Amino acid sequence: MVFIAVPGLEWRDFINQASAFTSFILLFFFLPLSAENYSMQNIHDFVYSSEVLDFVKTSKDFTDLLEADLPEERRDFTLKVLQILPLLYAKIIALPANEPEFDSGNQKHVTEEEWSGVYQKIYTNLASQNEYLDIPEDTEYDRLEIISRELSEDLSDIYQDIKDFLENFRVGNKEVMNEALWECMVNFENYWGTKLLRASLNLHKSYTRDVEILEKMDSVFHQKHGGRDIDTDDWFISKRQQAD
Numbered sequence: 016m017v018f019i020a021v022p023g024l025e026w027r028d029f030i031n032q033a034s035a036f037t038s039f040i041l042l043f044f045f046l047p048l049s050a051e052n053y054s055m056q057n058i059h060d061f062v063y064s065s066e067v068l069d070f071v072k073t074s075k076d077f078t079d080l081l082e083a084d085l086p087e088e089r090r091d092f093t094l095k096v097l098q099i100l101p102l103l104y105a106k107i108i109a110l111p112a113n114e115p116e117f118d119s120g121n122q123k124h125v126t127e128e129e130w131s132g133v134y135q136k137i138y139t140n141l142a143s144q145n146e147y148l149d150i151p152e153d154t155e156y157d158r159l160e161i162i163s164r165e166l167s168e169d170l171s172d173i174y175q176d177i178k179d180f181l182e183n184f185r186v187g188n189k190e191v192m193n194e195a196l197w198e199c200m201v202n203f204e205n206y207w208g209t210k211l212l213r214a215s216l217n218l219h220k221s222y223t224r225d226v227e228i229l230e231k232m233d234s235v236f237h238q239k240h241g242g243r244d245i246d247t248d249d250w251f252i253s254k255r256q257q258a259d
Contacts, residue, residue: 061113062184062192070106071184074177077103081133081174085140092140093222096170100215103177107203115197116190124182125175133174137167143229143236144221149213166217169210176202 061067077099086092138145149164176199183195221229 058113058116058189058193061111062189062196064111066106066109066111067196070110071181073099073103073106074181078174078178078181081137081170085136089140089142089144090222093144093218097215097218097222100211100218103173104208104211107200107208110196110200113193113197113200115194121179121183121191121195121198123179125178129178130171130175134167134171137170138165141166141221143232144217144224147217147220152209164213166214169214173207173210173214176207 080095080099086095145166146163147166148161151160151162180195180199184192186192
């Protein structure tokens with residue numbers, strides 16, 4: 016470095032100004048890099064935190080349950096779902112808050128055929144216990160009336176979001192993993208968290224229902240719905256894929 020003598024400027028002042036200039040250069044060029052590294056470290060700490068890994072494991076257990084051959088006995092399947100749904104709820108609300116890194120959404124992996132396969136298995140297993148009555152939410156209908164819902168649709172919609180999350184998370188890119196978690200939490204708050212609670216309540220009712228009542232309900236169901244054709248036009252995944 017070349018020092019140029021300036022008349023009237025003490026050497027001590029000159030050195031102080033030179034040090035200030037050097038500090039400015041360091042801050043100007045290296046502070047953005049340090050902030051970026053800090054942000055990346057935060058994302059790394061988040062996506063590999065114990066809370067996130069616990070949620071990933073529970074999510075995998077949930078999708079594995081619905082992808083495998085379901086237990087032949089409805090009561091066995093109902094018990095398994097009742098055991099895992101509260102755990103899934105508990106794990107996602109334990110996640111720390113995060114922020115998205117991208118402007119666009121994550122890739123969707125679950126196809127309509129895959130969703131339909133999960134739906135059909137649950138529908139067949141639950142039979143007369145699949146359909147339940149409910150009061151619509153304010154955003155669903157303009158009028159207040161009792162409507163019919165299906166546990167097979169509720170569980171398949173939850174499966175769709177959880178499976179999409181897992182497929183994006185397993186990519187291994189920290190920003191994509193962070194984005195997948197953020198989107199999953201937003202969908203939980205705005206959409207499938209309510210479905211999970213409704214499903215848990217009505218599965219509980221089915222699990223504790225008297226055996227004779229169940230037999231009568233099954234008899235009526237099979238007389239009414241035997242060989243039913245399934246219309247997918249109103250399914251959530253159909254509407255989502257048509258929109259995409």
